[in-house]
Amino acid sequence: MDLDRGGTRVPPRFVAAGVSEKNEQGKRAARDRLAQQRERQKAGERRRRTLIVASAVVGVLALAAVVGVIAANSGGKSGKSEAGHVVAPSGATGKDSLAIQVGADNAPSTLTIWEDFRCPVCAQFENVFRETIHQLQSTGQIKVEYHLATIIDGNLGGSGSLRAANAAACAQDVGKFSAYHDVLYSNQPKETDDAFGDNAKLIELSGKVRGLDTSGFRGCVEDGTHDSWVKKSNTAFVNGGFQGTPTALLNGELIFPKKGNEPLNVNNLKKWVAEANKGKKPGTVTPAPSGS
Incomplete structure (x- = not known):
């Protein structure tokens, strides 16, 4: 055990x-x-x-x-306006073809104007100086180079500046820019009213210019044929360092709201052009189509 x-x-x-x-x-x-x-x-x-x-x-x-x-x-690169294909209106001149010229090619002086069709001060400028500018053009003393901007669209929203500028470029295609330009400013809505953003309104106003309201013009307006061109023009305005619209320069010298110490008015504009043209021949004028 x-x-x-x-x-x-x-x-x-x-x-x-x-x-x-x-x-x-x-x-x-x-x-x-x-x-x-x-x-x-x-x-x-x-x-x-x-x-x-x-x-x-x-x-x-x-x-x-x-x-x-x-x-x-x-996706951000799709669409007509982003395709990089800029369609300038017929006869556009200047750097990158961003100017619409009215007046004789060989006029001794050039008035450069930057404008926005929604800008109320631009309308005031045009309504005050329209007759004087046309008179200086028709006698071959100046040619005017119009540049279009869209700053009101950017500041207040809407698309009236762009749409109106495209329509004006469409009018340029048939040689009726000047008359339609004047109609737009004579019928400009209030700055806060984006009536020009409606293509139908722009086409309606084209009826005030003899022979402008055609199927070709309507198609150009509705398709936004020159939208990219207008946007490129506005970019040039922004990059140019201008203070606002309107901007007016006579032979490259700023004259609005004043030239040196002298304010811009009808008499001074005529005087400045005469001084600039002293001893020079007037340009050869070709009558432009007029409104009805």
Whole structure:
């Protein structure tokens, strides 16, 4: 017989039973360790699959973001006005063909005017000086180079400046810019009223110029044929550092609102042109189409 820890002898069957119980406990512990190991392996496999899926998702999102940027950039370049194709009106002159000339090519002096058809001060300028400017043109003393801007659209919203300028360029295509230009300023809406943003209004006003309201003119207005040209002209105005519209220069010298210390008025305009033309021949004048 064997002794227990207290010195008492333990029968053999109890010893065997004790050994058997210890073996069983060892087996259970081994099974538990094996189960835990398998569980850890399963967890690791799940994490690996999760990482693979997550990486794939991130890759797809990154690709989608790149595609989105490409699509956004491509989309921003679509459309007629962004295509880079600028259609200048017939007979446009000057740098980049951004001026519409009225008057003799060989006139001794040039009056350059930057205007916006929605600008109320431009209308005041035109209504005060219209007859004088036409008289100086018709006698070959000056030619006028008109440049069109769209600053009121930018300041107040709407599209009347752009739409009216495009319509005026369409009138230039058939040699009726000057007459239609005067009609627009004589019928200018209030600055806050974007009536010129309606092509139908511009076509209606063309009826005041003999022979202008044609299918060709209407198509040019409605299609915005010269929109890109007008926008390029406005960019030139902004880059030119001018203070506002109207801007008027005689032979490159600013004369509005004054020339030196003398204010611009009808008498001074005539005087300044006469001084500039002293000893020079007037230009050869070709009569321009007039309004009805």
